[in-house]
Amino acid sequence: MRDLLVKISKSSQPWVATLVRTIFDQPDADQVHAQYDRVIAALQDTLPTAADHLAGAREDLLAFTALPRSVRRQVWSSNPQERLHREQRRRSDVVGIFPDRDAITRLLRAVQMEHNDEWTGYRRYTSIETLTTVDAPTATDAEELKTIEPLSA
Template sequence: MLTTVPKSAQPWVATLVRTIFDQPTTEQVRAQHAWVIDALQAKYPAAADHLDQAREDLLAFAQFPREIWKQIWSNNPQERLNKEIRRRTDVVGIFPDRAAIIRLVGAVLAEQTDEWTEARRYMGLDVLAKARLRVIPGDTPTQQQLPETLTA
């Protein structure tokens, strides 16, 4: 989105968009998103259109419990993983073929998966359980809608 505005306006637009994530409730997040679009519409209509088209993807985090919003927004785990892959590949320097780099990166990914599974939970199990318990009206079938094989 920032590529649709002049370089001099990018810090202001980025700060404006960040205000969407600073809201305490889902309703306020949606209201702030609409306000930001209105604020951008006059000077930067392309940025406003882009932000409007990305509404559902951008605001998807608000459907989860407030406690995990920050983990959903953050891309720190991906950045950390990329940094570890870069560090390991820099040590080797030059790879003999494509298969060698795939083996190394695959091993790093497997190691990181094990580490996150056993030691470093990004989100606690209690918070994840609460996130799963959120029922969306109309999302679950009623007893009458279930196939006969499931009700028997």
């Protein structure tokens, strides 16, 4: 959304942000896609640059429609990532000055390992029941994964 708002004037930003939010408020995937088309059409006359930007980002912005509605809220949110970044900043502020790059790398790795243990052990962002509602990969997806060449170091 920020990339889009940078391309338009300050006075138009609230209107465009409201229009884009209406896309995500739709109850099902078909209506989300229809609203996306309506938003692009509304922007085409007044803000063609914004409309072109949205049209180019269609696949990325509407990828969430492949998931069940119960999971979408977790997909939209970046709260766990933001929480991790806040904890890293807090811990590095306590130390203040690091003697070298390796020292800060060790601290940040320790924070990330602690965060991983916490979420693996007793916290869950989504429940197992919710995850089972998400479709398993199809046979064609599995075949595509087999054909991907591994990266070499």
